[in-house]
Amino acid sequence: MNLHFAAISRGKRYSPNHITNDARILQLTIEELEKQGHSVTVYDEDEIRPDLIDTPYIFNMIRGTRSLGVLQELEANGALVINSTEAILNCYRKNLATLLPPANIPIPSSIVIDTYMPLPEIPFASNPFKVWIKRGDVHAIHREDVTTVYSIEELNEIILEYRQRGIHSAVIQQHVDGPVIKFYAVRNTPFFHWYFHDSTFTMQINEIKLKYLAAKCAETLKVDVYGGDAIVSPDGKIQIIDLNDWPSFAPVRDEAAKYIAQVIINKAYSHSVELNLHSFPSI
Known part of the structure; x- marks a missing residue:
């Protein structure tokens, strides 16, 4: 059974220094799907609307909140989305800091903060002072989105910059020595x-x-x-x-694309069975 997929590319502002690499892994994945007889229509994340997508099988590299909302609407109407919008949101740094430790996945000591609230005490700050601060939502766009700071004053300057850019959450994380x-x-x-x-x-x-x-x-x-x-x-x-x-897989993208395409196909076939089951009235 041949399927038709929608592929949604990542907005260029979310690919700092990786525009070509991000585009390449998506294109290689599309080529692997086409080799197996499937068809793909490509959309830019800044242009998608629910009415543009004419298939329930979607894979994507989106990062923006507007496009995320579009995919959530499509999911609510029965579409398969890979990675799912839940997964994309779970990868926001503020969510990594709260979801991984309860699953017994070790991360450096972390505090999630509201950038509009007073700075809490940081019990893991070393002496001399050294911690990481990371914007709490989407991945790094500017240098300051993930950076080391060496004083409370410098930390507050970064938090102020986040506020000025409309970033409402941040993660302060312990510095750990090592490769x-x-x-x-x-x-x-x-x-x-x-x-x-x-x-x-x-x-x-x-x-x-x-x-x-x-x-x-x-x-x-x-x-x-x-x-x-x-x-x-x-x-x-x-x-x-x-x-x-969905990173760029730059060093290994040729091999990775084969596995990505197969996961997409397998999940789409399973989803098509579910769609067919739900299309018939119960007796």
């Missing part, structure tokens, strides 16, 4: 790739543990196509510091 690992994965498939952010760095890590934590994140956040960052402390402990819905 950063980047990873890419597709849920419920064998695909998993990781590397050190600093390509000159080498050390042994517990790769089984890293894969387990990545899969646990996907299960907790209900995200199918994802990547993230982890940090390895000097004692070998792995902590998740970020999780992204």
Whole structure:
């Protein structure tokens, strides 16, 4: 059975320094679907409206709140959306900080703050002062959206800037020494790739543990196509510091696209069965 899909590209403002990479992984995924006889119509996230989408099978790289609302409306009317809007929202940093620890997924100590409220006490601030501050909603667009600060005064300056830009939430996170690992994965498939952010760095890590934590994140956040960052402390402990819905997969996109396309097809076939079941009146 051949299906027709809608593919929704990421708005360019949400792809700082990655416009080409983000476009490429989407295009490769489309090509894999077309190889298997399926058809795809591509939409830009800034242009979509519910009445434009003429298929219940949608995959997307959206980040904006307006386009997210459009997809939520389509989901409410029975469409399959990959990644789901719930998964996209779950990957907002303020939600990572509240959803991952209860699932026993280690992250650095974190506080979610309202940028319009007084700054709370930060018990994990080191001496000398050093913490990370991250905007609480969509992923980094400007340099200040994820940055290290070295004083309360500098922290308050960043929070003020967030307020001025209409950013209502932020995450203050403990600084942990150690190398950063980047990873890419597709849920419920064998695909998993990781590397050190600093390509000159080498050390042994517990790769089984890293894969387990990545899969646990996907299960907790209900995200199918994802990547993230982890940090390895000097004692070998792995902590998740970020999780992204549908990253660029730049180092491994040719291989990743095959797995992404297969997950999309499998979920679409399952969804088509559900749609057919619900199209018949009960007796």
